[in-house]
Amino acid sequence: MNKRLVRVITMLSITMLVGASLSACTASKTQTTTETSSTSTKPALGGGGKGGPGGAAVDTSTIKQKWIDVAYADKSAAQKLDVYLPNDGTGPFPVIIAIHGGAFKSGDKSGELGYLQEALTRGYAVVSVNYRLSGEGIFPAQINDVKAAIRFVKANASKY
DSSP states (O other), X not given: OOHHHHHHHHHHHHHHHHHHHHHHHHHHHHXXXXXXXXXXXXXXXXXXXXXXXXXXXXXXXXXXXXXXXXXXXXXXXXXXXXXXXXXXOOSOOOEEEXXXXXXTTSOOTTTTOTTHHHHHHTTOEEEEEOOOOTTTSOTTHHHHHHHHHHHHHHHTGGGX
């Protein structure tokens, strides 16, 4: 197997594991909040608005530094990313690249950000990436889009 493809697959796996771990942390905080207070059953914050834990909408209004729908390439309107920075600290911050699931045929960058607040609280910046879905781009366009997004983040890190 091509070494570059192995690195991309490994990177995607690590991103998904980090996201799952942070989601578990957020879920446990949500459960604790639910047990101690009957008025709040949602985490304080989670993601971009189209989904979070259990598909519920999540609120990003308390995140002070965020850039939404930043174009990282110009081949498609889908090639956009969102940048979220921690409210505390001046950076530079380590970055979690969030890549949504959906078997390359469905999904959105704001759909799996239930762990967002936990990552930001722990001092991580989060970049959530959209890519061309399989109906628009033939494989490996999706991998190339994610690689282009990562190159964009590296090249423009000083802006954020």
